[in-house]
Amino acid sequence: AELDKTAAVVPESTALVPAPVDIANKLRYLFGRNGDYTVADAYQGTSWSVREKLIDSFNKTHEHWKKEDPKFIYYLSAEFLMGRSLINTVYNLGLEGEYAEALNQLGYEMEKVADAERDAALGNGGLGRLAACFLDSIATLDLPGWGYGIRYKYGMFKQALKNGYQVELPDIWLTKGNPWELRRDDVKFEVGFGGRVERRKQGNKEVTVWTPSEKVVAQAYDNPIPGFNTPTTSNLRLWDAVPLTEFDLSAFNAGDYDRAMLERERAEGISAVLYPNDSTPEGKELRLKQQYFFVCASLQDVLSRFKAVHGNNFDLLPEKACFQLNDTHPTIAVAELMRLLLDVEGLDWDQVWTITTKCLNYTNHTVMPEALEKWPVKVMAKMLPRHMEIIEVINEGWTKWLGGHLNDLAPEERTKRIAAMSIIHENPWNKEEMLVNMAYLAVVGSSAVNGVAAIHSNIVKDEIFNDFYQIFPSKFQNKTNGVTPRRWLAWCNPELASLITGTLGTSEWINDTEKLAGLRAYASDKAFQAKWAAVKKAKKAKLAELIKKVHGDEVNQNALFDIQIKRIHEYKRQYLNVLSIIWRYKQLKKMSPEERKKAVARVCVIGGKAASAYDMAKRIIRLVTAVGDVINKDPETKEYLRLYFLPDYNVSLAETIIPAAELSQHISTAGTEASGTSNMKFQMNGCLIIGTWDGANIEIAEETGIDNVFVFGVRAEEITQLRKERKNFKTDPRWDELMRDIEGGMFGDKDYFKPLVDSVNNMKVGNDWFLLANDFASYLKAQEDVDACYKDQSEWLRRSIMYTAGSGKFSSDRTIREYAEDIWHVTPSRPTA
Ligand code: GLG
Secondary structure, rough: OOOOOOHHOOOOOOOHHHHHHHHHHHHHHHHHOOOOHHHHHHHHHHHHHHHHHHHHHHHHHHHHHHHHHOOEEEOOOOOOOOOOHHHHHHHHOOOOOHHHHHHHHHHHOHHHHHHHOOOEEEEEHHHHHHHHHHHHHHHOOOEEEEEEEEEOOEEEOEEEEEOEEEEEEEEEEOOOOOOEEEEEEEEEEEEEEEOOOHHHHHHHEEEEEEEEEEEEEEEEEEEEOOOOOOEEEEEEEEEEEEEEEOOHHHHHHHOOOHHHHHHHHHHHHHOOOOOOOOOOOOOOOHHHHHHHHHHHHHHHHHHHHHHHHHOOOHHHHHHHHHEEEEOOOOOOOOOOOOOOHHHHHHOHHHHHHHHHHEEEEEEEEOOOHHHOOEEEEHHHHHHHHHHHHHHHHHHHHHHHHHHHOOOOOOOOHHHHHHHHHHOOOEOOOEEEEEEEHHHHHHHHHHHHEOOOHHHHHHHHHHHOOOHHHHHHHHHEEEEOOOOOHHHHHHHHOOOEEEHHHHHHHHHHHHHHHHHHHHHHHHHHHHHHHHHHHHHHHHHHHHHHHHHHHHOOOOOOOOOOEEEEEOOOOHOHHHHHHHHHHHHHHHHHHHHOOHHHHHHHEEEEEOOOOOOOHHHHHHHHHHHHHHHHHHHHHOOOOOEEEEEEEEOOOHHHHHHHHHEEEEEEOOOOOOOOOOOOOOHHHHHHOOOOEEOOOOOOOOHHHHOOOOOOOEOOOOOHHHHHHHHHHHHHHHOOHHHHHHHHHHHHOOOOOOHHHHHHHHHHHOOOOOOOOOOOHHHHHHHHHHEEEEEEEEHHHHHHHHHHHHHHOOOOOHEEEHHHHHHHHHHHHHOOOOOOO
């Protein structure tokens, strides 16, 4: 008999079940719980309930895109630092009222429940968080686009303090299940490594066959990304590495159980851990393996969808797909797309090169020379023999073309220039070794290359890739970073958001941050300033609560909350901040009790992780905690100055700290911080900035009004010269005094701090590469200006309002619109609600 199919039709959505009932249902049937819930249960029940609404929206969006077949942008990134999802999903989908009410009925508060979620920390810092903000904007702007990356089993390590030193603990984030992902058992691809390459005759054609010696399977997991104020829900597809067959039966039959298990471990090892290094790449083979693993799976996935619609009409590919390489990590995509089209699809070299370069674009995120990845030819030839061949052919063509193009140059000069621009070159430290320069491969293989702030993009053009820029000036662009105003203002600071909405008479600023400029009209309005101050006060109370929880100390909530949170790195100069805190402490000590009462009180907070192998950064953390131990206990001064290191800085901690900050520090040596993105988050939340003329600080100052920002220090153009002259630089007597204090053991741990002192003070050892001494005096002066301004609360509040008002440019919606128009050429495609 005919089956009655109508019986199996799913209703439009699960919206018909009231949320409290649905949450209880989820807890009963997914977790076997009947009442008596913990907060963790409430989180699980709520998330699994919200997940269904998210999937409804996801399915609708993808049905729509399938029908429309628009051009897609694929954001290839080794890192996506997503943080928590519950609040973001509920708010982006507009379900906050319904779920807050549901939780209330069950006896819970949304904020507490949300706190039970673990961060998805599949990224190190700015680069990974930028990718996450970009996905939010891509979905919000209805752009057909996906992220592609790796589903690390262990994300960024958890940082704990032991006696003031950093210790790293594994981030076991998936043990309680992950309601925000969807395993796609029907989406998996084989990825090979090693083996040999042969030419075979096929009819009258010669074909290349790569037979890998090792194969694993990439298993897809989809992470739906809800846009705000739109029915669009996009996708982040992450790959998990699994063995080819659950058990290698031949091994198993032979009784070789161990071998089968080893096979499994080796496969799973590929997606096991995120490399915890910021900026500097870890030159390990496993890292190259990870890069190839996710790039190979992602490209196969895109091509298989393309072929299902367009067959073998690959000339159409650049009109249907483009890829953004997030730093050099996914650069092997140049060779992999070539390989798939040449060897698997059988196209010709010239056609394939044209298609490949039309599809790919590259973003550079750092000027740190050690972060421009280079892989030894030997390593690449062994792991990816076919790719190495392809890169050699690309390079032959490239250098030959260069020879012709540069034929005005004198022969000797020309040879030199070609060698300098060759994708494959000698290792300058080891002439025996040849390297593949991934950044050069990315530049040659892409349509567009961009930096992430105006100053950085100029450095990209004028320094890092200047030879290339001279030949292809139009390839180079700037795309100043941005951050999502949803997570970083509206959702993490609802009090400020509602004040803004009430004042502007509309919440449209959440989608159109340029509207925040309307706040300028209120900047000097005393009544408005009072409301603004009240919000900041409430947020400061929350941070004070957190400090109490972590350190057990009550802090003066009327003090200026002064924050520096970011990865610990010498170029970011947390050390300089600590020096100024020590100086402040010493001045307070010299004052009479009466004088002290007139001083501006400060609560200083520093947070950030040091790469596990970055010795100097770990010493900096210890210096922070050691100085804090002395200052925070001093009965004479502790009302006026505190210093706390907040461990395990991550996305959700940032969501608590940033709204509470009054002053934030972005004090990298000019020309070293490509952009910075936390500076934008602080700005949105009305936090004043003390900073160098570096990265996006410059554009932030321009938008806020330069006089409202505490700018100090030397300029990027001066750095090279100052470095040459640093040996003869006459240091400030205050600097000398502080060096003697640390060296003399004022904060204990003398020997441990010696290398730190030497790195900036002993010209035979560290050379003070990041020029702390050069900026020291002007930094102290800027800090005095901060104090003076804080004493005039009305002026301080005026500036604070001007920051938020000037933050419109730094929405990632603006950034993504620029990418979409200037680089990707993708246009919005919105499903009907
Ligand atoms: C980099 C840079 C940051 C930049 C971020 C995003 O160090 O200055 O803001 O990328 O472009 N490696 C990074 O985190």
